[in-house]
Structure formats: C-alpha cells, structure tokens
Amino acid sequence: MKTSEIAQRYLDYFEKNDHQIVPSASLVSDDPSLLFTVAGMVPMIPYLTGVVPAPYPRIADVQKCIRTNDIEEVGRTARHGTFFQMLGNWSFGDYFKEGAIRYAWELLTTSEADGGLGFDEKDLWVTVYETDDEAEAIWRDIIGLKPERIQRLGRADNYWNTGQPGPGGPDSEIFFDRGPAYGKDGGPAVDDSRFLEIWNLVFMQDFIENIRGKTEFDIVGELPMKNIDTGMGLERVAFLKQGVENMYETDQVRPVLDRAVELSGRRYGAVHEDDVRFRVVADHVRSSLMLLSDGVRPTNEGRGYILRRLMRRTVRAMRLLGVDAPTFPELFAASRDAMKASYPVLETDWSTLSSAAFAEEETFRRTLAQGSTILDLALDETKKSGGSTLSGSEAFLLHDTYGFPIDLTLEVAEEAGLSVDRSAFDSLMQEQRSRAKADARNRKRQLADVSVYRDFRALGETTFAGYTDLQTESRILGIIVDGQTVQSANEGDVAEVILPETTLYAESGGQVADKGTIVGAGFELDVLDVQRPVPGLISHTVHVASGTVALDDAATTVVDAANRRAARQAHSATHLVHAALRDTLGKDATQSGSLNRAGYMRFDFAWSQPLSTETRSEIEDITNRAVQEALEVTTRIVSLDEAKEAGAMALFGEKYGDVVRMVDIGGPWSRELCAGTHVSSSSEIGLVSVVGESSVGASNRRIEALVGQDAFRELAAERTVVSQLSAALKAPRDQLASRIDELQANLKSAEKRIAQFEAKEREGRVPALVESAETVGAYRVVATSLGEVGSADDVRTLALSVRERLGSAPAVAALGGVAAGRPIVVIATNDAARAEGAKAGALVRLAAGVLGGGGGGKDDVAQGGGTDASALPAALSAIVTELRGA
Structure with a gap:
C-alpha cells in the first residue's frame, strides 16, 4: 500500500465520519517560538487551548512536520527522520475517549478491501495512563482487547501537555508488535523496538498548573470543554504496511536512496556506515525539497540555516560514498517524483525549487574543495602530535575563511576520533561578531563572485x-x-x-x-x-x-520621493561645503571622501590642523549664503578633457570614463564631476548646520553637517536648551558663556576646599586607628572597616599613613571601606613585616576572595575588592587569622 494511499484512506475514513478535511499547514510555523511545525498538533494549538474558537467541531488532516533536534541519529535508527507526516483527527468539544478509540480501532483493523488499513488485531497492543480506568474499560469492554495487551504507564509515557499552564490530559497509545526477531516479548512497557508506536490518542480533559518539569505539574481541575488530539505517524504505518525495515525504504523515500546507490556504485545493505549515509541522503533530500516548497531558502541563519545544513550534509554523505560530481539534479528529481502524488506543487514549482537546490550544491562544492583539504591536514597534524582535540582557531579558520560549517567540522573530527575545542571556537565567533558590528559600513553587504x-x-x-x-x-x-x-x-x-x-x-x-x-x-x-x-x-x-x-x-x-528629496539636498550641500572650504582654506583643501544621505552629509578633506571656531563659522556662513542666493544647479554630459579644461573638481583616485557628468552650482563657483542626484536650485537645500569637525587621520579632517529639516530640528532643539539654561541660571543668552565659566570656577574652588577638609578629616582618624592596633603573632596589626568612603584612594591614603605611624616593628595596616556599594580592602606592610613573611599582595587576594572578587599589588601595598560588602568584617578577620598562623 503506497504512502499516498494510506493518507487518502485515512482522510476518506474520517470524512465519512463527519470530519472536515483541512490541508496541511506550512512547515514554517506561525508560532514565533518555533522555527518549524514540529508536530501535527502545532497548527491546532490555538483551538486546543481555546484561544481561538475551532472552525469545525471535527477535523482531520495530514500535517507536514520537520524535526532536527536528533539530526545526528538520522539513518542510524528506524524511527528518526527530519521530515515526517502526521495523520491527525481532532474533536473540539464533540466526541471524546470512546469515539476516539472506536475510530482508531476501526480504521486500523478494517480490511484493506473495505477501505481500512488491514492490521491484524493480534498484532496490536495499547497503553493507557496509570489512573485512566475509563480508557482501559473502553479498550477491554467495548473494543474487546485482551486485558494482557493493555498496559498502564506513568506521566513520562502517557500524559500530554504543552509545557505551559493550561490544557493537558492522559493519552492512550497503540503499538504494533513487529515480532520476536525485533526484541523480547512483554509489550511496549518492556521493549519499544519490537513494539512500535503508531498512533497516539490524547484525551485533553485536565487543567494543569505549577509545571516544574515533564512529569512534575499539578492537575487542578477539569476543562469545561474536552478535546481529542490524535496523531498517527504516516511513515511508520507505511513501512509496516509495505513490509520494509524502516521509513527510509518506503515508496516516498526509497527512490532517492536507490538513486544514490546507482550514483555511488555501492550496494545498500553491504556496509553499515554506507547504509547510514544512504539513509541520510534519502531523508535529507526529501526534507530539503519540502522546505524549499514552503518558501525556505538556504541561508546562514534561522530556518535557512537548518535547510543549508540538511543540504550540505547530503553533499558530504555522497562524497563519502565516493561521488564527487553534482548529484542534486538526480536526487531531487527522484524525490519530486516520489512525493508529487501527495504534493503536486513539487512538480508545478519544480523549476524554482530545483534552481535553489542546484545552486546551493554548487556553492557548497566549492566550499568543500577548499575546506576539506585544509581540515584533513589539520586533523592529521593533530593526530601526529598526539593530540585529541582540534583547536578552536583551526575550526574558526575553516568557518571564517572557507565557509566550512562548524557542524561539519565536528562530524568529520568525530569520525577521525577527535574532538573540537568548541568553546574556543565560540569565543572567536563572538569576537568576529563584535568586529563585524564595528565595521558594518565597510562590509555593508557580501557580494558574490x-x-x-x-x-x-x-x-x-x-x-x-x-x-x-x-x-x-x-x-x-x-x-x-x-x-x-x-x-x-x-x-x-x-x-x-x-x-x-x-x-x-x-x-x-x-x-x-x-x-x-x-x-x-x-x-x-x-x-x-x-x-x-x-x-x-x-x-x-x-x-x-x-x-x-x-x-x-x-x-x-x-x-521613495521624500527620501530622494532629502538625499538630493544633502548631496548638493556637500558640493557647497566643498566650495566654501576652498574659499576659506585655499586650493590645498582637496576632497578625500564624502557621505550623503537624507538629512546628513560629511565631507573629508586634506588638512592637517583642526579648524578654529571662527573658520568653522565662516565655512557655514558661506555655505548658507550660497543657499540663500538660489544658485542655479545645472548638469552637462561632456568629455573628460572638456570637464578638466572647465576646472571641474574630480575626486582623487576615482575612475572616470571618457564621457562624464559635470555638475555646476552657481556656474564655476562649484563645478564637480558627479553622477549623484541634485536639487535644481541651491535654495531647495533649505539650511546647512555644521555639527562637527574632527580628525580622520594624520592629514585629513572631517566636517559633518545636518541639512534641510534635520538641520532646522537640531537648531530648534539647541534653542530650547539655551532657553532652559538661561532661565535656570537667570542670565541673558549673550551672558550664558561667562555665567557658566563663573560657575565652573566656583565649583573647582569648592571641590578644592572640600578635598582639603576631607584630607584633614582623614588625618584626624589616624591616631585612633594606630591606637586600635593589636598584637597578632609577630605583628602589630590594624584591621578595621572605615564604613562608607569616597573612593579607594581614601582608604589607600589612610593605610599608608597608619603604616608609617606604627613604627619600625613588624606592622600591617589592613583597612576596608565601602565605596558606591562595593567593598574595598587596602593592605600596607612595612619592611619588618615583610621580612617576617607578611606580603600585602597575598593577603589582599585572601581578603578579596572572601568578598567575592579579586585583587593584587606588590608586597608592600596591595588593593582588592569584591561584590559582597556585608563580608567585609569576615575578610578583615581572615587577614588577622592568616597573620596569627604565619
């Protein structure tokens, strides 16, 4: 029985039983927390949770799904696949446990001749939730299943919930006994390899809260409307009905595997590792084709990254099978032909889908050609040196320079019996991201070859x-x-x-x-x-x-007309600023670069000295006078020689053709070669406000200005600030500068007096601190917390003063304080104390450890700190204890 026929029988059966048949939702999930539709119930969550009223009381569908969490297991087991199809029937407040169980049993056990799936009753087992007496009674008394083939399991196996507070409920799972060749007897509770789950019936009846884990939650009541959520794995049913060993050998997957066998010249079933690769190819090609059909394209992020990974694993698997030539034209065509009965779009959109797939293969083939050789050499060198780990820097070089994905590096290294320093790789990746952000303008986009x-x-x-x-x-x-x-x-x-x-x-x-x-x-x-x-x-x-x-x-x-208008203003303003600079500074102020965007311009020019405030104002004034004069802006297409003869300014290093575009503003006053867009009259610029002048190198300066409405808004904002300052300082605008200078002078004088008072106050504390000295072992020790202090410098000054007052006998001054909420410790030792073995650096590290931080310094004076101010007494006590034992 073909896979498409199984799906059709399923839909026909439930349509006959009053279910609305709905199409599969996209593999690209609407749920923002999911990249893909990972289960058949995902599109139904809004209905199951009651957030959205269900459009029909009964629904049946065949839902496309993608899961890649276990991608490394693909091909190694009979059950792991990335793309799969889930047959589902749903009841929203309609039938419940008995109806769901009756429908499932009838469809499974009705003969193929009568439209069912034709499973033999003796091969089917079921599990129910450990406290679900109702479900067990239905299976036993209504369906007539023998009690010994009904098993009760706990929450880990037979209870479903979304992982969030809300609906949940027990489930009942149906298993097929594959026979003694696949494991020991005893039902699914004993061996889930022999007993294969094919259908899960979820009875959504509970409201749960306080979710602490998969099996740790509280059932707090019943749902007002009970729902049915069932899912039957189409691929599992298909390989059972088709009498093959696993999903990779079913009619929708095996043709790709067979084509890979033909291309490689190797035999399926001969070598285990080859078989795994054949199955990886078959699974990943189908998954990639289905993702492409739902609009996903290979990229380096998100869904596109998952697709790229699937496709590139396929390429590499074929290379390991001995095929270096392109294979996607053959493999993807085989998958299309196998799947088009269920998904006709694969044929109708083939041109679009195939071109994306073939292009990705070609791109990765180039990547592999460069990266594989380098990786193999790196792995060989690692082995020869006796190492077991490929360095993170080598893995990063492969990724950054050759586009070799880290996942592939990890897999190749594992096959070679080595690991990869992933933490070092991740650290280098983070550094690269930081550099990329800082250099975004220079790497605005990555152009292809x-x-x-x-x-x-x-x-x-x-x-x-x-x-x-x-x-x-x-x-x-x-x-x-x-x-x-x-x-x-x-x-x-x-x-x-x-x-x-x-x-x-x-x-x-x-x-x-x-x-x-x-x-x-x-x-x-x-x-x-x-x-x-x-x-x-x-x-x-x-x-x-x-x-x-x-x-x-x-x-x-x-x-975008508004953006273009503002860009034209900025570009024409740049020409005016250039002319104003040459008027002010002379012909040596030549252009070395510029940037114009809507509302903003910057102009780089050759000049070695900062511009004075007066010069900046003069340039701004000349520019705005040109704006006010409504100078005509004209453009002419002329020969390069003609433009040069006319005195047109050209950007040094720029390549020009024989025919150029010359832009005049006010005739020869501003005449430049330029292909940009401009205003027709300088008056359209509106206003130019110079907002910055700075160095961009040893012999280059930069002027920045706002243009048009942006300039007006900036000036209006400054006017508001000036008005606020004038009001606050009670000074006319023309006296603001002198008033602020006066306030700054007063502030500096006050700060100086305060510093003098604080220094005097600190010195006044020294006698009392010296008086508090205790004899600890061979030392005189002052270990005291000063409480709140202004800064670490205050503590350091006092510690040095105390040390000097303690005399020439072995002495240690250990003072602590809290500045801005963080604890500080400073330790000062004299010569005699150091001779006895008391080292300030070692002692401060001990104290800082108690404070949850670190510190260091020399043997004579050291400083440390931490995060736990409440531990300061304990830190000082630790110093005393250490000195006592020294």
Missing part, C-alpha cells in the same frame, strides 16, 4: 532614469540568491534583482542608495540596497514583501 554578473552585463549597461523620473517601467532581467542565478524568488526571500532600466540610485560618489520598491503583477519588493557590482550594471538587493517574482516579469521601480 562577480562572475555571476557577467551574462547580465553582456546584455548592456543598466539605464538610470532617476535623474528625471521617480518611476519607470522595466522587467526582471535576472535574480540572484546566495550568489547563484535562480528563476524566481518567493515571499520572504532576500535576493538581488537585475533590471535593464531603473530609477533607483545605486550607492556611489558618496551618496547612499535610494529607498523604494519594485512592484509588478502579483509581487512587491522592498528595496534594501542598490549597488553597482560591476561597472555599468546596477543590482537591487530586495526583500520579497509579497508574491513571487520571476524572470521576465514586468516591473516598475518606484523611488
């Missing part, structure tokens, strides 16, 4: 229509995902899109990329970035907000 753009560039340059228009009609010329060309991209994907013409500005000349969208019939793409990966070609990085975008689709580029 530029060869992927070759064919697109060969079709001609991308036409930029954005100088005059904010929208233009175009078409999808190319789609790139993870560095590989694909036929389409689906909702949720991130891809690069190539168009023959666009109005979206690609980041260049210091101007950041436009914001906007690309829309067409049935899809909308949010533009994340626009770049020129190769000269003459514009690539749009997009997030598919809705629908599916495919090659040759008609598309319209739409620029």
Whole structure:
C-alpha cells in the first residue's frame, strides 16, 4: 500500500465520519517560538487551548512536520527522520475517549478491501495512563482487547501537555508488535523496538498548573470543554504496511536512496556506515525539497540555516560514498517524483525549487574543495602530535575563511576520533561578531563572485532614469540568491534583482542608495540596497514583501520621493561645503571622501590642523549664503578633457570614463564631476548646520553637517536648551558663556576646599586607628572597616599613613571601606613585616576572595575588592587569622 494511499484512506475514513478535511499547514510555523511545525498538533494549538474558537467541531488532516533536534541519529535508527507526516483527527468539544478509540480501532483493523488499513488485531497492543480506568474499560469492554495487551504507564509515557499552564490530559497509545526477531516479548512497557508506536490518542480533559518539569505539574481541575488530539505517524504505518525495515525504504523515500546507490556504485545493505549515509541522503533530500516548497531558502541563519545544513550534509554523505560530481539534479528529481502524488506543487514549482537546490550544491562544492583539504591536514597534524582535540582557531579558520560549517567540522573530527575545542571556537565567533558590528559600513553587504554578473552585463549597461523620473517601467532581467542565478524568488526571500532600466540610485560618489520598491503583477519588493557590482550594471538587493517574482516579469521601480528629496539636498550641500572650504582654506583643501544621505552629509578633506571656531563659522556662513542666493544647479554630459579644461573638481583616485557628468552650482563657483542626484536650485537645500569637525587621520579632517529639516530640528532643539539654561541660571543668552565659566570656577574652588577638609578629616582618624592596633603573632596589626568612603584612594591614603605611624616593628595596616556599594580592602606592610613573611599582595587576594572578587599589588601595598560588602568584617578577620598562623 503506497504512502499516498494510506493518507487518502485515512482522510476518506474520517470524512465519512463527519470530519472536515483541512490541508496541511506550512512547515514554517506561525508560532514565533518555533522555527518549524514540529508536530501535527502545532497548527491546532490555538483551538486546543481555546484561544481561538475551532472552525469545525471535527477535523482531520495530514500535517507536514520537520524535526532536527536528533539530526545526528538520522539513518542510524528506524524511527528518526527530519521530515515526517502526521495523520491527525481532532474533536473540539464533540466526541471524546470512546469515539476516539472506536475510530482508531476501526480504521486500523478494517480490511484493506473495505477501505481500512488491514492490521491484524493480534498484532496490536495499547497503553493507557496509570489512573485512566475509563480508557482501559473502553479498550477491554467495548473494543474487546485482551486485558494482557493493555498496559498502564506513568506521566513520562502517557500524559500530554504543552509545557505551559493550561490544557493537558492522559493519552492512550497503540503499538504494533513487529515480532520476536525485533526484541523480547512483554509489550511496549518492556521493549519499544519490537513494539512500535503508531498512533497516539490524547484525551485533553485536565487543567494543569505549577509545571516544574515533564512529569512534575499539578492537575487542578477539569476543562469545561474536552478535546481529542490524535496523531498517527504516516511513515511508520507505511513501512509496516509495505513490509520494509524502516521509513527510509518506503515508496516516498526509497527512490532517492536507490538513486544514490546507482550514483555511488555501492550496494545498500553491504556496509553499515554506507547504509547510514544512504539513509541520510534519502531523508535529507526529501526534507530539503519540502522546505524549499514552503518558501525556505538556504541561508546562514534561522530556518535557512537548518535547510543549508540538511543540504550540505547530503553533499558530504555522497562524497563519502565516493561521488564527487553534482548529484542534486538526480536526487531531487527522484524525490519530486516520489512525493508529487501527495504534493503536486513539487512538480508545478519544480523549476524554482530545483534552481535553489542546484545552486546551493554548487556553492557548497566549492566550499568543500577548499575546506576539506585544509581540515584533513589539520586533523592529521593533530593526530601526529598526539593530540585529541582540534583547536578552536583551526575550526574558526575553516568557518571564517572557507565557509566550512562548524557542524561539519565536528562530524568529520568525530569520525577521525577527535574532538573540537568548541568553546574556543565560540569565543572567536563572538569576537568576529563584535568586529563585524564595528565595521558594518565597510562590509555593508557580501557580494558574490562577480562572475555571476557577467551574462547580465553582456546584455548592456543598466539605464538610470532617476535623474528625471521617480518611476519607470522595466522587467526582471535576472535574480540572484546566495550568489547563484535562480528563476524566481518567493515571499520572504532576500535576493538581488537585475533590471535593464531603473530609477533607483545605486550607492556611489558618496551618496547612499535610494529607498523604494519594485512592484509588478502579483509581487512587491522592498528595496534594501542598490549597488553597482560591476561597472555599468546596477543590482537591487530586495526583500520579497509579497508574491513571487520571476524572470521576465514586468516591473516598475518606484523611488521613495521624500527620501530622494532629502538625499538630493544633502548631496548638493556637500558640493557647497566643498566650495566654501576652498574659499576659506585655499586650493590645498582637496576632497578625500564624502557621505550623503537624507538629512546628513560629511565631507573629508586634506588638512592637517583642526579648524578654529571662527573658520568653522565662516565655512557655514558661506555655505548658507550660497543657499540663500538660489544658485542655479545645472548638469552637462561632456568629455573628460572638456570637464578638466572647465576646472571641474574630480575626486582623487576615482575612475572616470571618457564621457562624464559635470555638475555646476552657481556656474564655476562649484563645478564637480558627479553622477549623484541634485536639487535644481541651491535654495531647495533649505539650511546647512555644521555639527562637527574632527580628525580622520594624520592629514585629513572631517566636517559633518545636518541639512534641510534635520538641520532646522537640531537648531530648534539647541534653542530650547539655551532657553532652559538661561532661565535656570537667570542670565541673558549673550551672558550664558561667562555665567557658566563663573560657575565652573566656583565649583573647582569648592571641590578644592572640600578635598582639603576631607584630607584633614582623614588625618584626624589616624591616631585612633594606630591606637586600635593589636598584637597578632609577630605583628602589630590594624584591621578595621572605615564604613562608607569616597573612593579607594581614601582608604589607600589612610593605610599608608597608619603604616608609617606604627613604627619600625613588624606592622600591617589592613583597612576596608565601602565605596558606591562595593567593598574595598587596602593592605600596607612595612619592611619588618615583610621580612617576617607578611606580603600585602597575598593577603589582599585572601581578603578579596572572601568578598567575592579579586585583587593584587606588590608586597608592600596591595588593593582588592569584591561584590559582597556585608563580608567585609569576615575578610578583615581572615587577614588577622592568616597573620596569627604565619
């Protein structure tokens, strides 16, 4: 009986018994706490918990599921698989225990000729919850099952709950006896290898609270509406009905395994490790295909990472089976043909799904070619040196430089009998993440090998229509995902899109990329970035907000008008600042870089000295006078020689073609080569407010400014602050600076007097502290807590003073205090004490340990601290005890 037929018989049976048949939910779970749909009941949780009213009182379905927690066990047991299908029937306040048990038993034991699954009653056993007398009575008295084939088990085996306070209940599980060849007799309570669970009937009747663990919770009452949640594993039923040994040999999985056997030339059933690899391939290919069909694409995070891991484990398993050539075209086609009867979408969307799979294989083959050799050498060196652990730095090098996944490194090392220093690897990964955040601007995005753009560039340059228009009609010329060309991209994907013409500005000349969208019939793409990966070609990085975008689709580029307007203002303002700098500083103040985005500009220029406040103000004034004069902004396409003759400024190191775009503001006053977008009149800029001037190297400075509305808002905020200060200090605005200077002078004078008083007060405590000295062994010891202190320096000063007053006999001053809630200990020893063996550094470490911290210093004076201020007396006592025993 084929797997698809088993599923259809299941649905037909429950439809005949008044159940609404619903389609499988996506493998991508709606539950934000789950990456995938990991069980058949996941889509039903809102109904089972009563959060959402059930649409029907009775439901039946075949639910797709993915579990990867036990991925290393795949292929090694008969039961572990990543993708599986769960047959479920559900009752929401309708039938309960007797109905669920009757339906399950009838479907299982009705002959195949009469539409059932044809299991022999003598091969079936059941378990019930240890206190569920009702369920046992139904099985025994109504179904007629022999009492010796009904077993009671505890919470660990026969009680279900979500792991959260709410509904739960006992369950009853149905097992199939595979016979004595698979284990000892005695039922599922004795051997769950011989007795295989095929159906679980959950009787959701209790309300539970105080969950402390899987079996530790309190049943506090009954649910007002009792539900039925059942699940029968389709793959388990299939391999039992098909008379094979495991799920990998069923009709939906075995064709992939057989194709892997053909490609490898090895025999299934000959070598155990080969058999495991064949089963891994069969399982992972099917799982990957099903994930692809639900819109998941291989990436380095989240769901995409799981898919990538499955696909890359497949590639490596085939290599270990001796196949170095690409195999996905054969393996994925075999899986498609095996699964399409149940999931027709696999055939209708084959072009899209296969292109994603094939591209991932090719990407990983390149990774393996580089990484495998390096890893093998590293493992050999580790063995030769007598080591048992591959260093974390070597594992990180493989990951960071060659893209070799750590999971694969762990597996290869394990096969070689070695471990990997995972903690060191994780530490290096964390360091890398920190560096990546700090350097995000320089590594804004990771472009694929530029060869992927070759064919697109060969079709001609991308036409930029954005100088005059904010929208233009175009078409999808190319789609790139993870560095590989694909036929389409689906909702949720991130891809690069190539168009023959666009109005979206690609980041260049210091101007950041436009914001906007690309829309067409049935899809909308949010533009994340626009770049020129190769000269003459514009690539749009997009997030598919809705629908599916495919090659040759008609598309319209739409620029975010407000963002573009503000970007134009900032870019034109940069030209004005450049001209103002040259007016003020001279022609030596040449441009070395710039950044323009909506509302903000920065301009780097060659200059070795900080600008004075007066010079900054002059530059700002010249710039804003140019804004007020409403200077005309014009652009001309001219030859490079012509532009140079006209005196156009060019950015040093920038490559220009024979034909360039020259931007004039106010005629020759500002004349630069620039491909960016600009205002038509300087008055459109509105306002330029210089907010910073700083060094960016030994001979380069940077000016930063806000532009337009952002500049106005900044100035308005400053005006508010000035007004508040003026009111608080009771001084007119023009006198604020002198008033603040006066206050600062008064504050410094007060702080000086306070410091003098504190020093005098500290010195006044010294006689009393010296008087408190006790004889401890060979030493005179002062071990006292000072209580609250201003700082550690206060304690240190007193300890040194006390040590000096204690004289030349062996003496130790150990003083503690609490500053800002944290305990401090300072120990000072004189020469005689050190000669007797009292070392300040060792003593302070002892005290700091009591305080829950650390410390150190020299033999004569040392300081430590901790977190537990209440332990300060104990810390000082520990010092005395140590000296007494010395």
